[in-house]
Structures are given as C-alpha cells and as structure tokens.
Amino acid sequence: MNKPLFLHIVDRLSNEIPYFQQRADATGRSGLSALQKCTAAIRLLAYGTALDTVDEYIRLGATTARKCLEHFVEGIITLFQDEYLRRPTPEDLQRLLAVGEERGFPGMIDSIDCMHWEWKNCPTAWKGQYSRGTAKPTIVLEAVASYDLWIWHAFFGPPDTLNDINVLDRSPVFDDIINGEAPQVTFSVNGREYHLAYYLTDGIYPKWATFVQSIKLPQGPKASCFANRQEGYRKDVERAFGVLQARFAIIRNPALSWDKAKIGKIMRACIILHNMIVEDERDGYSYSQQNVSEFQQGEGSGNAHVDLSYSPANTNIADMFVRRTKVRDKKMHAQLKKDLVEHIWQKFGSNY
Template sequence: MNKTLFMHIVDRLSNEFHFFRQKKNALGRASLSPLQKCTEVIRVMAYGSAADTVDEYLRLGETTTRSCLENFVEGIIYFFGYEYLRRPAPVDLQRLLDIGEQRGFPGMIGSIDCMHWEWKNYPTAWKWQYSRGSGKPTIVLETVASYDLWIWHAFFGPPGTLNDINVLDRSPVFDDIINGQAPQVTYSVNGREYHLAYYLTDDIYPKWATFIQSIPIPQGPKAVLFAQRQEAVRKDVERAFGVLQARFAIVKNPSLFLG
C-alpha cells in the first residue's frame, strides 16, 4: 500500500471512527495513536503473522491487535464499501458487457470460482465443520471477478464440509435473478437472441444457463479454439485470487490470527 493511500485511511478513521481516536486514560496519559493501530493492522494483513508478534515493538497486546483489525475492517467497509464493495451499476455493467464481447464472449460479466483458506489456529470444537476430509480446516471464499480484478461479489466463511457446489447453494450471487431484479441484457450468438448474462466457470459447476464452461475433450478446430479462449478468459478470477494473496499474506498462508 502506498503512503498516500495509507495516510488517507488513517486520517479518515481517526477523524470519523471513535475506536481510532487517541484518548487519555485516568492518569492523563495518551493512549495508542491512530497511526500505531493502523500500522499494526496493515502488518497483520500484509505479512499474515500472529497478533502478538511485535507486541513489545508497537506496544500493542494480542487482544488490542484483534480489536484493531476488527474495527479497521468495519471502518473500511463503512467508509469505502459504497464505492469498492458494490455490485455493478448500469454503466459498469455495460462496460463489462462491451469488454466481454471484445474478448469473444458477448453477455459475459465475469468469472466465478472459490478459494480455500487454510485455518491453522481454529477452535477445536469447530474443526470438522470446516474440514473437507484432509483434516485441515479451510474457510471458503466465493468470488466473481472481472478482467480489471474488480471483485464485485464475495461470499465468505460459511461453515460445513464445503466445495464450490454447496457454497453456491448458500450464496446470494443469484438473488437478483430469483427476485426478478436482474439487469436487462440483450445479446446475440449465432443469430439467436439471449437476455441473461452469464459467468465463465470450471467444470465443477452445474450446467446452468448462467454458467459457460470449457469443453473437457474438444474435438475439431472450433471446439479447441473455444476451449482455449474460455480457459484464458476464466483466468481473470484466479488472477484476482493471486493478486489478493500477493498483497495480503493473511489470506495466503494458514491463518494464525483467527482462533
């Protein structure tokens, strides 16, 4: 994270979020500064280390670090969520459709996939709720991402022995379609008109009209070309996961923080 962005976040949180304001205790001593609290949060997120790794250096205990992270996340969602954690507006949707058509997939508005985040310091009583047979609990993140790494749908953390399919069963990704509030989309393929946008997926997902999968064993040049294009464009969501893990080691390595 560049310094300008970081200081903007610190300034916004310290001015408008009560937890990050510097206070004084009963002896008149100043408490932790907003800069100390936000620095500790960024350290935990960027390096994925335990909450008490540098407690003597920054003078933050483990419990305080947890509180800082929880309040930091709440503050970011409250102040910046309307801009960066929203569903596509009509202008955004049209841009996604235009880019999808240029890449050979008219009506495509993103790629959907799941990522499993290993949970190391899990509560023992919860272990088998989050295990998939390997003995290592994982927390699942379902994401829809577009070509520009914009993650505009995220469904995270449901309990159970989950894979991509039963996460999809609980996910709100199709709530707009079910409620009849899906955006109006019109495009033509092979002379036939369609009115439902779709996502690119891998083979584990069901064969629904809203999912376009690759061809496992393509026969003929047309099928081979389609499989190559579909698999190349579907990498958008995997690239988004890669960038997310590269920037924030907290979601790359086994989680030491939650427990």
C-alpha cells in the first residue's frame, strides 16, 4: 500500500485502539510505538512468514509479534469494516449497473465465486469435515467482486466438504433481497423489463433469476459470442482472489493458527485492507472511467435504474417467501439468459 494510506491506518489505530498507544514502563523507558506494532503486523500479513522473522527488523519477539497481529486485525475490523466491507449503497449499485451495461450485460452488478484457504494446523477431530477425500483441510471463502476488484461480500468459514452450492445455501448474500431491504433495481434487456439484478457465475451455481452462467457447449455464433463475453467478465472475482493472495501471502500460504475464529479475523482484515488499497489506487484505473465520470455528473446511465428513495419493506413471512421464490425463479433465469444472448449479439455481433 502507499505510505499515506499506511500512516492513516497507524494514526487511527494509535488514537482509537488502546493497545497501539505508546506507554512507558516502570523505569520510564518508552515502550513499542504504534508504527513498530503496525509495521510488524503488516509484514506478517504481507509476507506470511514466521512470527520471529520481524525480530531483527523491528526488534519484536515472537510472542509480541503475535499480539500485534491479533490486535491489528481486530482494530482494522472495528474501525474500517462498516466503510470498506459494506453492502453496495444505491449510488454504488447505479455505478456498477452502468459499468455492467457498458460491458453488454444490463442489470449485472458483480461476479461471485469461492476460494479455499488451506488450514495446516486443523485440529485432528475436525479434519474429516474440512477435508475432501485425501486433500488437505481447507476453509471456504465466498466473495462477490466488481470490475475494479472491490470485494463487496465475504462469507468465510464453511468447511471444504461443502461445494459452492452448499456454501450458497448458508450464505447471507441474498438476505437483503429476501428481507425486502435491497434497493429496487429496474432494467430492460431485448425489450423486456426485469426487476432483479444478477451476478455472473460459473456452471456449478443453480439456474436462478439472480445468476447468469456461460453456455457450456455453444452452438452457433450468437452462443459463442455470449459465452466469450460472460466467461471474460466473470473472471473479475478470480482476479480479485489472485490480487488478494498476491498482496497478503498469509492467505496464499497454509494457515498456521489452531483457532478458527482468529483465522476468520485475519481473512476479514485482509479483505478490508485490500478494499482500502483499491480505493486509494482507483484513480489510476483506466477501465470505464468515462462511463463512471458520466454517472458522477448525473448524465446518462443507460436503461438500468436504482430507486434512490426506497424504504425497507415490511418483513413478514409470506412476503419473504414470495421474494425468495422470485430469486430462485428458473423460468425468469431462462428468459433473461435468452434475452442477453440476443442483446450481446446485437451489440458485439459485428466482431464475430
């Protein structure tokens, strides 16, 4: 991360988290500074090395380095989670929909997928549920990422014996829609109006109205054009996983902790830091800057519309079941996919 961003994190932690405030011992000697503690924690996250590797550089022992890491991830979650791991606001949704329409997918907001983090020190009693066959124990992360690699949703903790569908059944990714708390989205594809935004996914996900998969064996130029576009843009979440692991080697390497709760906090803190870096470096991105700038100026944002004045609906059981049925509507999924094939062919067919 850039130095100003790191110093901003150090300043917030030193002012609001007691552990990072510098103190003097009984002899009047100053203790470790917030800069030393944060540097040690960042190095452990970024390089994924053993705890005693920061001894020579920052003069911290292994025990102190472990405490710095634990307090650092808890401080990051406490101070920055509400801002950098939030659900999209109506303004965020409008921007994502504008970019999705520019790419040829009206109503598309993000892509969703799962990744696995190996758990080296998994307790023996738990290895059966965290291992699939003879594979090593891993913990699953379900994430939703946008075109600029911002991770909007993170659900971490299910064991490796669950696949993407089983993880989805436990995930809260559609809770806001089912509870009537999501903003109303309206868009049209091929002359037909829809009211549920969707994610791009791979073939394992179910055929719901909120998912659009590729065509496994495309027949003809229209299907091939759609499959190429969908498979290319679905890689946003794969790129986000790759960048996340490249920035924080502790996630790429096997987890060494015995405590699953601490592993979850490390993952959540790394995602928050990743989003902070994305926001800090976003001005340097070239993709869709014209479209995003048009949205920020209030100019044309296509046919997709988000109701900015929505109010949460009444959450009674009957309405929740109706909304849940709409999310899982297979007929709407088939119609949406058919319309998207025609729309993408009309927009990009001249290139095939």
